[in-house]
Amino acid sequence: MFFPAEEDAHEFYKRYAKEAGFGIRWDRTKKTIRKISCSLAGKWQYFKPGETRKRNKFSKKTGCKAYMKLKEVENEDREYDGKVMVENIRLLHNHPLAKTPTVTNQMECHKHKDETVMELLDELNTSNVPINCTINMLSEMHGEEQNVPLTARDIGNRKAGKTWEENADDIGKLIEFFRYCHEQNPQFYWDVDCDKDGYIKNMFWSHASMQGDYADFGANDAMTFDTTYKTNTYEMPLAMFVGSNHHNQNAIFGCALLRHETIDAFRWLFGTFKRCMGGKTPRCILTDEDPSMKVTIPEMFPGIVHRLCRWHVVNKVQTKLNELYELHKELKDVFNSTINHPLIPTKFESAWAEMLSRFKLQDDPTLRSLYNIRERWVKAFFKHKYCGRMTSTQRSESTNMMVKNNFVNHTTVLHKFAKQMLKVIQRRRAAEAAEEYGGMCRTDESGWGFVDQLRRVYTRRVFEQVQRTVTSATRYRIDDDPVGRKNHYLVSHTRRTNKISWGQHQFKVCADIECQKFTCECRTWEHTGLFCEHLIRAFMQAQVESIPGSYILRRYTRNARMELPFDRHDERLVGPDGTTQKYRQTTLLVVAMAIVRAGSMSRPAYDKAMKDLKILRGHIENLPADIGHSQGETSTITSRQGWEQTYSSQATDGMCTEEFHDENIHTTTVNGIMESRAPHIINMVNRAPPPKAKTKGRRVDEGEKRTLGARGPKKCNRACKLCGIANGHNRGTCPENPKNKDRIAKLNQGSRKRGRPKGSGKSTVAGNKNKVCRSLDEDLHVRRVSENYSEEEYSVGDEENATTTDEDSE
Numbered sequence: 137m138f139f140p141a142e143e144d145a146h147e148f149y150k151r152y153a154k155e156a157g158f159g160i161r162w163d164r165t166k167k168t169i170r171k172i173s174c175s176l177a178g179k180w181q182y183f184k185p186g187e188t189r190k191r192n193k194f195s196k197k198t199g200c201k202a203y204m205k206l207k208e209v210e211n212e213d214r215e216y217d218g219k220v221m222v223e224n225i226r227l228l229h230n231h232p233l234a235k236t237p238t239v240t241n242q243m244e245c246h247k248h249k250d251e252t253v254m255e256l257l258d259e260l261n262t263s264n265v266p267i268n269c270t271i272n273m274l275s276e277m278h279g280e281e282q283n284v285p286l287t288a289r290d291i292g293n294r295k296a297g298k299t300w301e302e303n304a305d306d307i308g309k310l311i312e313f314f315r316y317c318h319e320q321n322p323q324f325y326w327d328v329d330c331d332k333d334g335y336i337k338n339m340f341w342s343h344a345s346m347q348g349d350y351a352d353f354g355a356n357d358a359m360t361f362d363t364t365y366k367t368n369t370y371e372m373p374l375a376m377f378v379g380s381n382h383h384n385q386n387a388i389f390g391c392a393l394l395r396h397e398t399i400d401a402f403r404w405l406f407g408t409f410k411r412c413m414g415g416k417t418p419r420c421i422l423t424d425e426d427p428s429m430k431v432t433i434p435e436m437f438p439g440i441v442h443r444l445c446r447w448h449v450v451n452k453v454q455t456k457l458n459e460l461y462e463l464h465k466e467l468k469d470v471f472n473s474t475i476n477h478p479l480i481p482t483k484f485e486s487a488w489a490e491m492l493s494r495f496k497l498q499d500d501p502t503l504r505s506l507y508n509i510r511e512r513w514v515k516a517f518f519k520h521k522y523c524g525r526m527t528s529t530q531r532s533e534s535t536n537m538m539v540k541n542n543f544v545n546h547t548t549v550l551h552k553f554a555k556q557m558l559k560v561i562q563r564r565r566a567a568e569a570a571e572e573y574g575g576m577c578r579t580d581e582s583g584w585g586f587v588d589q590l591r592r593v594y595t596r597r598v599f600e601q602v603q604r605t606v607t608s609a610t611r612y613r614i615d616d617d618p619v620g621r622k623n624h625y626l627v628s629h630t631r632r633t634n635k636i637s638w639g640q641h642q643f644k645v646c647a648d649i650e651c652q653k654f655t656c657e658c659r660t661w662e663h664t665g666l667f668c669e670h671l672i673r674a675f676m677q678a679q680v681e682s683i684p685g686s687y688i689l690r691r692y693t694r695n696a697r698m699e700l701p702f703d704r705h706d707e708r709l710v711g712p713d714g715t716t717q718k719y720r721q722t723t724l725l726v727v728a729m730a731i732v733r734a735g736s737m738s739r740p741a742y743d744k745a746m747k748d749l750k751i752l753r754g755h756i757e758n759l760p761a762d763i764g765h766s767q768g769e770t771s772t773i774t775s776r777q778g779w780e781q782t783y784s785s786q787a788t789d790g791m792c793t794e795e796f797h798d799e800n801i802h803t804t805t806v807n808g809i810m811e812s813r814a815p816h817i818i819n820m821v822n823r824a825p826p827p828k829a830k831t832k833g834r835r836v837d838e839g840e841k842r843t844l845g846a847r848g849p850k851k852c853n854r855a856c857k858l859c860g861i862a863n864g865h866n867r868g869t870c871p872e873n874p875k876n877k878d879r880i881a882k883l884n885q886g887s888r889k890r891g892r893p894k895g896s897g898k899s900t901v902a903g904n905k906n907k908v909c910r911s912l913d914e915d916l917h918v919r920r921v922s923e924n925y926s927e928e929e930y931s932v933g934d935e936e937n938a939t940t941t942d943e944d945s946e
Contacts, residue, residue, distance in 0.1 A: 139220045142170060142206060149204050150245060157234030158202070159243035169207050169223070174200040175243065176231055198231045238282040248285035254294070257286075261295040264543075302552060303369075307336065307823045309551035314341065317558075323347060323702040325412045329404050334822030338401055340408045341554065342390040345561055347413065348704040350389040352697050354379045355416035358524030359389065360445075361423050362532035363397060366546040367539065368553050372829045373397060374539070377409060378532045379418075380524065382696035383571045384597040386531050388564065389413075391557050393550070395829040399428045406436035420523045424448040425509075441521050444513040445529040446475075449506065456502040464495045475514055479641075479658055484516040519659045525666070558706065571597065575694070582606075585681035590688075598692045601666065609672035614645075623648040625677060627670040647674035652684045665689040844869035844876060 139145040146162075149172055153160045159175030180195035207223040234240045241247065253274075260270050267288050275281040302309075317324040326341035342350075359379040367374045370393075377389040390409055394401050410417065420441040423429045425448060433442045450457070461468045470491050478484040488507065492498045511517045515527065543556040575596035581588050590602050611631070617624040626642040644657040654661075654675075660668035667675075667687075675683075690696055735745030850864025858870045867873070871880060 137222045138209070142220050145204075145206055145220050145222070146172060154237075154240055154246050157240055158229060158231075159245045161245060163203065169205060171203055171205045173203040174229060175245065176200040176229075177203070200230050202226050202229045236282065241282065241285060242287060246285070247287070247290060249290075250285075253286075257291060257294055258298055261291075261298060267291050267295075299547075303549045305823065306549045306551055306825055307821065310554060311818065311821065313551050313554055317341075317343065317706065320707045321703055321705065324706070327408045327412075328821060329401075330821055334820050335824065335826040336550075336821065337395045337826070338392065338404055339550075340390060340392040340405060340412070342409075342412050343558065343561060343706045344702060345565065345704050345706050346389050348697070348700055348702075349379070349381065349387040350377075350413050350416070351700055353381050353387055353691055354389045354418055355413065356419050357691060358420040358422070358522065358526050359418050360526060360529040360532040361421055361429075362445075362529040362536065363394070364533075364536040364540065367536075367544050368393065368548045368550065369546065370395075370550070370826055370828050371546070372826075374536065375405065376532060376535060378535050380526075380531060381568065382595050382598065382692055382694070383568060383575070384595075384601075385568060385571065386535050386564065388535065388561065393553070395826065397426065397428055399431055402428050402432040403436060406432060410436065420521065420526070422523075422526055422529050424529060425452070441518065441523065442512070443518060443523060443526075444509070445527075446513050446515075447528040447530070449509070449513045453502045453505065460497070460500070460502070464497075467491075467495055470494070478516045479519060481511075481516050484510070484514060519663055521663065522665065523663055525664045561706065571595075584676065586675050586683050589682050593688055593693050595692065595694055595696075598666075605667065605669055606672055609669040609676065612669055612673045614673050614677050617644060620644065620646075623678065625674050627673050643670045645670050645674045647671065647678045647680065649678060649680060652686075654683075654687060661687070665692065844880060 137145075137148075139148065146160075150160055160172050161175050161177075163171045163173035163177060176196055176198045177200045178197050179199050180197040203224075203226050204222060205224040206220050209219055209221055234243075257270065260273075270291055271281065271284065271288055274284045274286065278284050314324070314326045318326075321344045323344035324341070325347070327339070328336050329338040331337050354377070357379060359377055361375065361377055363373040363375045365371060365373050372393040372395055375392040375394055379387045379389060381387045390412065392405050392409075394405065417437050417440060420443060421433060421437065422443045422445055423433070424445050430442075433440065457471075474484070474487045474491050478487050488510075492500075492503065497503055539557070539560055543560055544553055548556065572595075577596075579591060579599075581591070584606075587602070587606060591599050594602060611629060612627050613630055615626045617626050623646060625645045625647065627645050628642040646653060646655045648654070654667075654671055656668055656670045656674075658668050658670060660666065661671065731745055731749070735741045845865060845868075852862045852864045854866075855862040856865055856867060856870050858867045859872045865871070868876075870876065
């Protein structure tokens, strides 16, 4: 047989081998002769001379003699059309052949790695699609799973290889992505804090849409701030400024990654956030009991309401409280009522003293520790201050959980982390659009004029809260205040209780229609911006038809968003003809899928479709794009100073109008791209990966014995199935288990190490050598950085600045 080229002969023999059930490979190469042998050809020696093998590695080689030898034709005056001929062939094998296509697909030579399929796999891996879901999709594309030319291991190897490739030059790719975001919208802001060696220590960024949300729902409003761990490969805590929009959904104002949670780090972060937002500060911020935040927030945000998360405060001593609840059956209800119901601080003081006296807990250290910080977390001390219906950092924690579960993990590098955060913002935009579209539905009108007014003004989510309040208001009775003036009432619940002193409290309400004055003793409107049940009941009694506009906050209305001088869109995906990229993709996808369905029905159609599509792809990829930011475009106000001035002039509805100017903020040009960063700082950033962060953890006492499983005191109420002793362990962590003796000994000696144990990998000797070299380099780098910064950042004198623990130092 004759073939035009060697590749054609190899393709012919490979198709024959796939039908027969064996694999092939190139065996020998000469100038004029090439040999294609069976993949099981050759011999394999179990032990090499002088080698001591630690694990058994087998081979499939059987010394098979099947082959096909090709020879190049030298006669130019031949009558046949061909340059390569089959000189000799051996068809007999000394091993059984594969009987099914499923087994044949496991052979490397029969795995068809089409370029289009590989690109699809890369997109699925980027979207964190599980491998089993990818296999199911490929099975549907190829008819059944045995026709899929790839295995699960191939997909996993492809994903690992692409991950290794993406992780290279992490910092350089991060800066390039930030430049791309700034090119798409000049309002994008980012900043980094580097150590003296140029390694990134802290970083902050905020997209234009985030800044727009802050202008609408963050400035002079309430927000939460919290940190979380295990979101990136450097173990840098993720810090996010989170608030709520007019649909009662989470809104992200800015993101940051910190190496160490120290006073200097938070001082830099809050200062950068303040510069990014034009000096506009929130009215209230909720955090946990971090001692560094306690010092930094009043310094960077003077006059702000710094409130501690109630859940964090109570959860820290929840174990001790549960012990008290078991001793005193009614203590739990009284404790929750004490921290929730009192209206003013003096009533809280009397209620707390009454609780201690009733259960004789005056000397309890747990309750004393909660009482000492009462002014920072008890609701009674914040009744007269606006907190936006926030009592905990739940919004930050729920956002962090969404990010960790759906977008990033502990292996995510920095540049991919920033890209995934942009997807998070886009996901939140889609959820907001869905709620806005759903809120267009019209509901039935009620019999109260003020309720119909709020239905037209408020968003659907906020009005649902109003409806629940109106329903709850019907359970209250109202009487005229005998000692008060006209339009003053006393509102109380119809089912009052005598168990607590304030259970029979009558709330004083004023609903003066003529003076347009509406107040309540509970101060719910001042605290949340929404009306309480007592005022709603007074509105019903006074037959209020409409509520003045001063009592309707703009942040809860359908028109909550302001007109800002900059574009809110993070990416410009509209062409000069007005068509969007989404419209073009949708239209092209319909035609492309029709070609795919028709081309898969026959071999000629498949060959024709593949040929024409490859030619078409080569042509259209060379055409210039017209979607994206144009360097010639100019916005209405491109400088940040101009945005601050316009933003201050448009600030309404009680928004803060404090002017803010910083000499360090100026627009420069780096590589032809407008940057709101100084060029010398960008050039000082070291492109090498930064060292891993030393996150805070539970402080380990010096005399504490290290054991397997969870640390801390154990209840010891269950017996181990292995030794039968109730000593706070189970079968997996039992000290009598021979497998755990060495592990417990290492823990007690303080020699615990993270990572995979030595010798467990499947890499080659050269790969192991490279890993050892990389680990030594990282170890030396971490030691050098730790020595340089141990005195500056970690050697602090007071307890509020001490953010590292003995466990972290280890």
